[in-house]
Amino acid sequence: MAVSGSSRRRSRDDVAETALHLLDEYGLPDLTMRHLATALGVQPSALYWHFPNKQALLAAVSERILAPMAEIPSDRTSMHEAVRVVGTRMRECLLAHRDGSELVSSSLALGLVSSPVRPHLLDAARVHGVPDALAEVAAEAVMHFVVGFTFHEQQRLAADQLGLLTETDASTLEGDRVGSPVGGDFAEALTMIAHGLEVSIAQHREVEKIKRDEFARTVG
Secondary structure, eight states, X not given: OOOOOOOSOXXXXXXXXXXXXXXXXXXXXXXXXXXHHHHHTSOHHHHTTTOSSHHHHHHHHHXXXXXXXXXXXXXXXXXXXXXXXXXXXXXHHHHTSTTHHHHHHHHHHTTSSOOSSHHHHHHHHHHTTOOHHHHHHHHHHHHHHHHHHHHHHHHHHHHHHTTOSOHHHHHHHHHHHHSSTTXXXXXXXXXXXXXXXXXXXXXXXXXXXXXXXXXXXXXX
């Protein structure tokens, strides 16, 4: 990325956006405050006007990576569809940027960004009369699965670019990329999570029905 010769005052958005471009071009290991300052044409100390430390900067970059999650439509025909759509969109967000899963995982682990899955599944749960507690568990499962799966995927992509994968592994990776919109293994695992949620919902409703029936017999 070219070094800027401009001496104008940089905004917080300028810094975060440039950091995202550096991430895509050089990768997370080379996304340093000094490298970022050079790209912006400022002294490294100037960056701390906007971000108290590097983790805060990386959190802002994580938010930019996850921003398309906000564009997911709110109308969901079922909890199963909500899990599928939200999980797929999050994977797309992470894959859109070099080392995206590793960076976002760090920000999530440190509590510097909120789960991008939770609000969508909670909204869907309330539409379909599903307890928040079940939606919370499902959101955690989807978020951790997507981050972990995509992290391994991006590691394999990087290894493939360096010629480090065997022919079999490279073929499998290519099949995941082109075999379906979200990759075969990913889609199947996400469907399994969705099915598990449906089973939990059915069990919950059965328990609630039993309780209501017992109560009706008691008062009757």
